[in-house]
Amino acid sequence: MGDRRSSRGIRRLLAGRGAIWVAFALVHAGLVALNLFAPGLPLGDVTGVYRIWAENAAHGYARMGIDLPWVYPILAFAPMAASLAFGGEWFGETWLALVTVLNGLTLSVLLGQATLSRHRRIAAWWWLGFLALLGPIALGRIDAVTVPFAMLGLLWAAGRPRAAAVLLTIGAWIKVWPAALVAALVVALRRRAEVVMIALALSLGILAVSLVAGAGGNAIGFIGEQAGRGLQVEAPLAVLWLWAIVAGAPGVRVAYDREILTYQVSGPGVDVAAWLTTPLLAVGVASVLAVGIRAARRGAPLGRLLPPLALAFVVVLLLGNKVGSPQFVAWLAAPVVLGLVLRPARFAVPALLAAGAALLTHVIYPYWYGWLLVADPAFVLLLTGKVVLLALLLAWALRRLWQAGNRVALPAHELASRPG
Template sequence: MHGWLALVGLVLIPQEAFWDLDLYRYWMWLGLHDGQWPVLSGTWVYPVGAVVPMLVAALGGTGGGSSYADVWALLVTLLDAAALAVLLQVRRPGLPRSGATTVGAWWWLAFLLLLGPVAMGRLDAVIAPVVVVALTLALNHPRITSALLTAAAWVKVAPGALLIAVFVAVRRPWRSVVVPAAVVSVVVVGTVAALGGLPHVLSFLTEQDQRGLQIEAPGATPWLITALWAPSVTRVLNEPLVTWELHGPGTQAAADVLGALFFLALGAATLLLWWRREQLGDRLWSGGIVRTELLVRGALLLTLAMIVFNKVGSPQYMGWLAPPVAVALALRLPGWRTTAWLALGIAGATQVVFPWFYDGVVLGSPAVTLVLAARNIALVVLLVHTVISLVGPLPDDQPDALRRQDRITSASPAA
């Protein structure tokens, strides 16, 4: 499967699928040949940790025609293989090993295949397998999970939000989650400061403030549809960021509103998870599957909040959906069938839009525009479904679950 993704990105349509890798290669060339390192020499759109995987891929060379993209593809394949191995080891006691371990692994591979080359050719492809491993360890080893998620957040910000779900689901959150995250951050910031880049270490937080309403963002859907017939709404290339945005009546206001709603949505998700924790009370620490359900479903809720209420809608963001779902399926948590199918549909629709028919979106093709709109609606549906699942009875609350007393290793109250 990874061979196919690499074939598409390296051979069939490299400019469309793996274009970002040329940018990564160029940044590493500047660092290695001119000493102009991201963050150390100026502001950068990514956190400083993103230099690490980009520099690893530089083992293949940084010049034109080098093997940079090949090494990157190999790196992602190895990381995904490690995540797959972890999924194959996660199981609920009392279930046959084969029945308990293969569902999540097969789903993970299917999701990556449906998402397409963007699941390999972007920075997000490096952090997704790290998040898979982190979530499987969360309740037994929250300190390791906190360190992994924080390190991943210094590569791409999104995993940092999942620390909220871990914070809610462990008994001693300040000691088990906040302290390890702080230690990792101090090490990163201290290293950057020692190398002279302290003034720019947080530049990634402001570098994208000037973005408009990106054409793929869920919040852009009304204007995306309107643009099919109304000349007042236009598709404009933001050349500095190389992204397509929608310009027209209300688009800038929508971008501004989404900029605020993004943080409000994360805050609302945090309050919902904390309310659920308090409502569950002692049942949360009884050793059943309810705590694992709260953790994994909470991680998915936070992920969806970051996607749905975002003025940016890059296709690689859909990869953030995979880790919570894959872990839930590997643990055979009940009630995840609808979520799993919706996520697969979202991945497949995303690949149709990017990279295969992205020109159709830019040029206003009704067919591919409607596919993108349907994908965005599915994201909202999945968000609503996730909220309902969290507000309603969790699996351990069900009488049949209580009678069976199914317990899973990762839900041990030891943490």
């Protein structure tokens, strides 16, 4: 009897907002500590690259994306500049504080002001677990700034489509991937014309300000910068060449590109594969778009359409990407959280698959990243397992999208499914 009461008491404690906020503080404190003190320099890009870009601009030397071509869209500079608020010596700590604040605001919206529902509680606990599994990379890259914009945009999609369009467009001008979520909104929402107009107007405004600042062609230079990259070692397609190294194939190796500061695979066929990623990615996006449009035209309700559509778009970007950096896995949080808020039982499988991908990413990076760079068989196997999990995620999302487009009688509560 005492054990039952104790169990019920624990469940009540974990069901409250207080427990979730305590967990939020603990998870983020742990991630901050790992970023600052763990081996493998998990915060290296922030303190060794972002800080230099920000300081160069502050001293009038060069503004990335304006005076020089840049790999990121122009708004990516905003959080980097903000992280100089307390000086270059505190750049890393300020960056981590900024991302923590953004995540805190997102959690506040996710939990809402009304009585905390079971669905939102599940989504919140999953997100915190996902961040912990993903490790320091969950905070230590520019992608960490975009995830809150993406998550809020999806959560507000039904009730506040204009705000959602603004948030996702801003996210896309920080790091391109949220543009796929704008496309998901255009397909899934009835007020799609508003989403398109807001996204276009805001994008034109950002471009205009960039041109006034003197950017010229550099305002969209990130498109060419990405297109010219080789096949990065973590890219899903690079697994084939990593296994070739394991097998002892001649002429295949991992090399460091000093121009874009990444490790890439090189060897026979790599350049062709790197070039093919762009058309393959286009085909993948078009395929998801076609299945999503089919479901929308057949009257699929938002609750059944938007979560798997957003997830499919994100996973296609992950699988077809020739960069494949470990932090990209953080993108999965936005569509999975939306799915758990709307349909937690149906989204249990992708939640588990995404968590598994986060864990494998954390094992590989940053602590033992060097083993992947020398194509150690165990770590190549881990990367292969991650790619398999992503492929399973895509298969699940496409299957759900197709089912959403089937002409079947839907229960009334599904027709009314909307995020709050």
